[in-house]
Amino acid sequence: QVHLVESGGGLVQAGGSLRLSCAASGRTFRSYTMGWFRQAPGKEREFAAVISWSGGSTYYADSVKGRFTISRDNAKNTVYLQMNSLKSEDTAVYYCALRWGGLPTREVAGYDVWGQGTQVTVSD
Numbered sequence: 549q550v551h552l553v554e555s556g557g558g559l560v561q562a563g564g565s566l567r568l569s570c571a572a573s574g575r576t577f578r579s580y581t582m583g584w585f586r587q588a589p590g591k592e593r594e595f596a597a598v599i600s601w602s603g604g605s606t607y608y609a610d611s612v613k614g615r616f617t618i619s620r621d622n623a624k625n626t627v628y629l630q631m632n633s634l635k636s637e638d639t640a641v642y643y644c645a646l647r648w649g650g651l652p653t654r655e656v657a658g659y660d661v662w663g664q665g666t667q668v669t670v671s672d
Contacts, residue, residue, distance in 0.1 A: 549574050549575065550574040550646060551572070552645070552661055552662065552664075553571050553573070554642065554666040556569050557642060557667045559671065560634055562634060563633060565630070565632045565633075565634065567630050568628065568631065568668075569626055570584075570626065570627045570663055576625050579648075580647060581600055581601060581650065582627040582644060582645070582646055583597065583598040583644070583652070583653075583659060584596040584597045584627075585643045585644075586641065595609050595654040596642070598618065599627060603619065607654065615632050616630065616632070617629070629644075634670045635670060636671070638668060641665040642666050642667075643664075643665045644662075645659035645661065646660055647659045648660050
């Protein structure tokens with residue numbers, strides 16, 4: 549089994565930055581795509597960013613493009629989400645997710661393992 553643990557969430561003022569981390573542990577001997585999703589109160593979980601196993605392909609939701617950067621360190625089994633120029637509408641619980649093999653996808657259903665989430669709150 550594989551477990552994902554997110555960290556780095558918190559309270560930040562609008563315009564500020566946060567860096568989320570997601571560490572994978574367990575049987576991670578296969579290649580995997582990693583994604584970040586978020587869910588605001590009363591809303592469905594939505595895609596934010598995804599990165600391929602090699603790190604050579606990254607995709608972003610339009611709402612975060614140019615402000616968020618996803619990266620990974622496979623030696624540490626860790627993926628990061630650098631969030632800059634944060635807005636109040638970025639407030640949500642952020643989840644990392646793992647997809648075994650395959651191509652990067654924006655679909656929630658395409659992921660096999662999920663973390664427990666970390667709260668990000670952006671105040672005006």
